[in-house]
Amino acid sequence: MRLISTDIALLQAAVSQVAPDANAIRLFGSRIDDQAKGGDIDLMIDFNHLIERPALLSTLLSVSISRALQGWAFDVILRAPNLLEGSIHKVAEREGILL
Secondary structure, three states: OOOOHHHHHHHHHHHHHHOOOOOEEEEEHHHHOOOOOOOOEEEEEEOOOOOOOHHHHHHHHHHHHHHHOOOOOEEEEEEOOOOOOOHHHHHHHHHOEEO
């Protein structure tokens, strides 16, 4: 995994600030490959409950994470019982690392 513990702590705090009820944060994609170089940070944030306004939540999470990681490139996807899941969710579940 190509994130240091300080970055992970900042990321977790940023998510917790906006969504303290998040069930899990998964890192997936190129950042879990120690041999890769570059790449953005791909995150899936899980919730056990319905998300009433997912676009707003996604935006708030993105702003919080961007501030915490000082502008690093990243992608955030949400997973909740009322949201449609795509193939990217399956990849994140299968290959992702819980933070």
